[in-house]
Amino acid sequence: MSDNKPVIRMDAEAPEGFEGEGFFATKLSSVIGMARKFSLWPLPFATSCCGIEFMATLNPTFDASRFGMERNSFSPRQADMLMVCGTISKKLGPVLKQVYTQMAEPKWVIAVGACASSGGIFDTYSVLQGIDRIIPVDVYVPGCPPRPEQIIEGVMQVQALCEGESIRRRDLPEYQQLLASYDIK
Amino acid sequence: MTNDFVLEAITREFPESVISHDTPYDFLTLEIKKEDIKKVIHHLKDSSLQINFLTDICGIHYPETPEKEIGVIYHLHNMMTNFRIRLKTFMTRENAEVDSMTDLYAGANWMERETFDFYGIKFKGHPDLRVILNMEDLGYHPMLKEYRLEDGTRTDKDDKMFGR
Numbered sequence: 098m099s100d101n102k103p104v105i106r107m108d109a110e111a112p113e114g115f116e117g118e119g120f121f122a123t124k125l126s127s128v129i130g131m132a133r134k135f136s137l138w139p140l141p142f143a144t145s146c147c148g149i150e151f152m153a154t155l156n157p158t159f160d161a162s163r164f165g166m167e168r169n170s171f172s173p174r175q176a177d178m179l180m181v182c183g184t185i186s187k188k189l190g191p192v193l194k195q196v197y198t199q200m201a202e203p204k205w206v207i208a209v210g211a212c213a214s215s216g217g218i219f220d221t222y223s224v225l226q227g228i229d230r231i232i233p234v235d236v237y238v239p240g241c242p243p244r245p246e247q248i249i250e251g252v253m254q255v256q257a258l259c260e261g262e263s264i265r266r267r268d269l270p271e272y273q274q275l276l277a278s279y280d281i282k
Numbered sequence: 283m284t285n286d287f288v289l290e291a292i293t294r295e296f297p298e299s300v301i302s303h304d305t306p307y308d309f310l311t312l313e314i315k316k317e318d319i320k321k322v323i324h325h326l327k328d329s330s331l332q333i334n335f336l337t338d339i340c341g342i343h344y345p346e347t348p349e350k351e352i353g354v355i356y357h358l359h360n361m362m363t364n365f366r367i368r369l370k371t372f373m374t375r376e377n378a379e380v381d382s383m384t385d386l387y388a389g390a391n392w393m394e395r396e397t398f399d400f401y402g403i404k405f406k407g408h409p410d411l412r413v414i415l416n417m418e419d420l421g422y423h424p425m426l427k428e429y430r431l432e433d434g435t436r437t438d439k440d441d442k443m444f445g446r
Binding site: 190 | 416417420
């Protein structure tokens, strides 16, 4: 019998709060943040090589599902993490913006790879020089293409964002201004 | 069908239209006057030469030669004898307009739209001349050698990394 089984910890750390016999009191934000953190539903917007790396991320080898992103939503209305993997041409820009607009709040965006982050090597007339031209981006994943570990790191960054985010952040005037600056209602 | 045979047939039929001819890599290439290009291609298609397939239409831009600045190049193919011919026609920038081949070859429709999209060459008689590949509000014809290839608006890109 092997006695070197890996120990898999399935318990997340509890947020700060008061614990007592049979009760636990904490902030609503923390509970909601924790729930969001472990139930991110990604919307893969995969256009090229980074998309293939993202598929590898979903493979059993890297197993993105252990982060709670089991279900990849292909409907923007049911997703809360937009993962833009690959080159976005200027012609595709409006489509991406429409997908982002259709996503329900709260939503986070990861720009996976050099192309989505800055246009990458395609420094030319037809390619959008970074998706942050048209939609706000939370996390940039460098690499061309990034390895699955890097994509997972990006997801973990988003998880950290979700966890620490106040549930009222999206109502802040700054956030409204940010969306207005991108002309998103 | 040989190059010499076709060349002779064309020069006999249109002695005024052929400006020059050459056979680079054994590929008959003629430069035709812009006004006569449609006449010549029509003849190639409907005569016994039976050049029945339009392989490609594309544009070219030579900023150094103002009187031959914009060019349109036609590749034609006879499928029965596997004979290929290339026709070029040149024009000035102000006068960048040639006759459309859409009524001779239906496939010319998209090729001419592409050429218009990238070079701004107008095609007289084209049923629906609008851009086909680039986004509609790009605002310029990117393959003319007068626009920067890159966006040029991003300040956070390090030129060292992009070989410029």
